[in-house]
Structures are given as C-alpha cells and as structure tokens.
Amino acid sequence: MPRDSERPRHTGRFLRLGALLAGIAVALSFPSMAPSPYELTVGIAILNFAVLSTSWNFVGGFTGYISLGHGAFAGLGAYATGLLVTKGELPSFVALFVAAALVAVLAIPVGYAALRVRGASFVIVSIALVLIMLLVFQSWASFTGGSRGLVVPRPFPGKLRSEHHEIFYFLFLGLLALALLAWWIIDRSRFGMGLKAIREDEDKAQSLGTPTYTYKLVVFVVSAAFTALAGGLYGLWFGDLDPVFQFSILSGAYMVLMALLGGVRHLYGPLLGAVIVGYGLEYSKLEYGDTPLHLVFAGLLLGVVVMFMPDGVIPAATALIARVRGTGETSIRELTAAELRDERDEREADVRPDHRPDGKRPDGKRDGKREVRQ
C-alpha cells in the first residue's frame, strides 16, 4: 500500500519542480519575447496584480479574514513613496522601503481595531479604510495634490521608455519572488500553523494556547507591508497617482477575486488568479474601452467564483486529477467528517482482527501515536 501511494507523490514532485522551472524560464524570457512595449506593460500589470494578491493572501489565505480594503495599503504605499521622493527628496528606492515601513507601522493600529471583530465587521472595517483614505487624499489637496494627481519622478531618468519597462518588469518579478518565498516560509512554520488554526476554528485555536490575536496582527502587518511595496513600485513605474484609482475598493476586490479564483490555500493560487483576471481585464479594456462593462465582467466572475468554486481553480483541478487517478489528498479540511469516520472505521477493521498491545500493526509497521478507538 505505501509503495503505491508514494509513486504519484514522487512524480508529482518532479512535475511540480519542472513546472516551476518552466514558469521561471517563461517569466524571465518574457521581456525579450514580448512583441511590443504594450505586451510588456500588460506583463508588468499582471505581475503587479500577482504581488498584490499574493500579499493579500497572507491574511486571506492563512487566517480566512477577508479584507476588501487592501487597496488602501497599496495606495498608501504609492503615495508615501511619491511624497517621500517629491517632498522628502529621498532617492526613489530608499523612499519605497521607507514608505513600506511607514505603512506597516500604520497597519498596527488599523489591525488593532479591525482584528478585534470577526467576519462581517472586519470586512466592513476594511471597506471603510479605503473610503476614509479616499476622502483624506482627495480633500488634503495641498499636501497630496488631490484630484489633480501627484507626479512621481522616474527613478531612471536617462533610460528609454522600453528599457524603463524592462527594468520594472524584473523589479516586479523580484518582488513577486520575495512575496512567494515569504508566504512559503510562513506556510511551513509554526507561526503559519497557528494562523491556519485560526482559519479553521479561532476559538479552539485560542483555547489550545495559540496567541491568536498577536498572530493575526503580525500577519496583517506583513501583508500590509508587502502590499505597500507593490503599490510603491507601481507608483515609481506609473509615475502619476490619482486618489480615485489608488484608493478604490475595486482594486481591493480584484485582489480578493484573483486569490479566490486561483485558490487561497495554495502558494501559486493568487499568481494564477492574477494571470487570468489581469489578462481578462486588459482584454476587456482593449475590447470595450470606455464602457463600464469590465465592472460587469468582474462582478459576474466574482459571483461565479464565490458560488461555484470558493476554493479556487487549483483545488478544483487537483481534485479532478485525483479523482481520475484514484488518489486523494489528505489535509485537515479537505475531508468531511463522514469521510474521516469512514477512514477510521477502515483502520479499525484493519487493526482489530489481531490487535496487539505493543502497537504493532498486522503488517509489521509501528502504528506510532495513532490511536485506535475501541
């Protein structure tokens, strides 16, 4: 039995490594393959989306708290970077990191208030955060430029436009790699385990001694910092900020949509979602131009994802593959209580006929700590 179930896991690992290497190769060679600067800008936009939704997924994926207001952190990152460059006269990339640090500090009191409540109230707070930022940045025109916009000077003034795009493509790619790596590390850590326990059952996690509130706050701040980095980099690349676009609920909703579509429990889920949604948005903007139909598309897509595949494309696809292959993945929530009971019954049936007190199973393997209920 164990031999058979290990084989697909091995091939799975090879496949995964191969896919990863192929993905990296495609991502690295994209600028030289892109037929025109326009495609390159689409690539940058998609990478920006990917960083944003991966950053969002630090909170959404691990803890299950759905924030519709992460657009506020992206906008703050962009504005803080821009203002530090123009008013603080800091070098562009120093400003970027200072801005991210500032946003992280700001995220502490925001998280303090928002994470005190669960579910519905948290989402409301996150929405309010974007709206309040929009109000402030529009009204405080003397400092932020208001609706006239804020022009952020380019970090590489001597470069041609296409060279500029290419540099930023790789900067976004690097930031994406950093965000994915951070998510991967947390995913495997004790900290990540605690966060996932919050997602599954916050009260139980707390009663088992997980410092749930601290964990939530820490991951919220990390998420905000990455979101701010993405926003700041976008500000440096795009060079022109307007409160209406920087502090839009829509951008926060896109992050959620992308992460959910790909799958919030998976490292590459938000990235996959960003490729699908980012490409779709660019396409619909190209086709339908000035009409607000892209809102309708985004709305319908979000509705379909929520209704029919709330776990995302990756779990749906792996479940399909597993069904074809006849193997199933096992993890906490993937099994229903009924399936768990069946599994336990099966195990009991396995053990019972000659149950030995030394914990050895009939097939000679040690049963470990596994308990067999009598």
Place this chain on the structure above:
Amino acid sequence: MPSASLVFQSIVLGVLLGGLYALLAAGLTLYFGVMRVVMIAHSAFLILAAYLAWYAHRETGVDPLLTLLVTVPLFFVAGVAMQRLLLTRLRPATLTMMSVLLTFSVALVIEGLLGYAFSGTQRRIRLNYSSASLEFFGARVAVVKLIAFGLAAAALLGLYLLMRHSRFGQALRATIQHREAAALVGIDTDRIAGYGFGLGLATAAVGGTALSLDSTIYPSLHWHWIGPLMAIIVVGGLGSVPGAAIAAMALGLTQSLLQLELSTTWAQTVFYVALFATLAVRPQGFFGGRLAQRF
C-alpha cells in the same frame, strides 16, 4: 462661531438626513438578522431605484413618487429571488464572508450596467416643487427634503407595525431570534427569511426614490453611501434595528453640524471615526448587543 439660526438649520437638516439613514440601515439590519448577511449591494439597489425614478420621470414625466408603485414590489421580488437563488446556496460555514463577496459582485454588476445604460453623466430630476422651501422656526427647509423624510418615516413606521402587529412580523422576528426554534413551532423559516430579505430590499426602493428627489445621481454614487451605512450598523450594533436608528440619527446630526465648520468631505469622516472608535472601545456596538436580535 456660526449663528444660532444656522445651527438650528443644521439640526433640522441633520434630523431629515438621519431619517433617511435610519431607513436604509434598518434594511441592512434585516438582512443581517435573517441571514447573517452583510449586504454590500444595498446602496447599489438604492441608486438603481433612484435611476428608475429619474428615467420614468424623464420618459413619461410622472412624479418620481409614483414609481414606488412599481419599484417596491419589484425590489421585494428581487430580494426574495436573491435570497432563494443565491445566498442559500452558499456554504453555511463561510456564509457571512462569502455573502459579502457575492453581494459585492451584485453591486459591481448593477454599477456596470447602470453606467452602460445611462453613462456616467450626473443626473438630476427637475420637479416644479424642486426649489420650493418652507420656513420652519427660522430654518429654511426644502420641500423635497421634507418629502424624503416623510417617505422614510412612513416606511419605517410601516416596517415597525408590520414587525410588531402582523403574523408575518411575528414569524419573521421568531426566525431572526432563533431559527431552529422557529422551525420547530411550525414556521417555514426559509420562506420567511426570503420575505425578510425582500422587505429589506423594498426599503432600498423607498430610500432610492427619496434620494432621487433632491440629489444628483451617478452610477458609482453607491460607494459614497455604503461607507456611512456600514458605519451606522456597526456603531448601532449589528442586527439591532433600534440601535441602527439611534446611530443613524446621531451620526446624521453630527455630520450636518460638522458641515458648519468643515467641508462636506471632512464632515463625512465622522462616520469612519465613529466606526473605528466603536471597534476600539466597544466592538459589539453602542446601542445593542453584537448579535442583538431585537426589533
């Protein structure tokens, strides 16, 4: 320092505005009560009703108030359909979170379609009584604002009487209080919850028509409304109708008074300040328990 008459004027306007807020927040509270749903699309339906009133007036010249005869039943049916066809199909474990996203997507679709049908141009209904105003103890109050308040007050009163003194209201309150127990005594809770949802959406029809009387409307206006409304229901205590009404009045008044000294935009931040203060000090809300299920 503004003069006393100006302050009085602001108070009157604040009360009128608070009435409208109270009506809309009551709708949001109903959804939360019957389904544990935070209905982001409520204000999108509000704008939809306002557009329908404007469109009917432009095409046929009828008084916007007459469109209520169509929009109220229409929105009621839409609400029942939304609850039966969409919200009940979500997984119970993640219902609250996912319902936010689902209703958000409905809001996006409504905004997109309104923008597609009527463009992003700002619209306004011109009525022959649009500019009329009444003198009220030295305060000048536009007639349309009084009509809007009257509509809101009548709808709230109707809602109250329905909830308190009808069999349906009794069943609805029972469903809100304890769904399983209500089902045990023979109430068809699914159907009642659907009607409750429809009732909530019907309040958006009334509110939207009231709004169309004296506001300039455009498709993305609903974002402007959703923030204050959400703040009101959190401050009032999610699920508590009296809490929502008190919070709506208090915040509407404060906003109106702040406008004397601050610009309109800055005055609006009072909702968000109140929201964050509530969460920091009393997360369950000021005028009701966290899940206060009273009506």
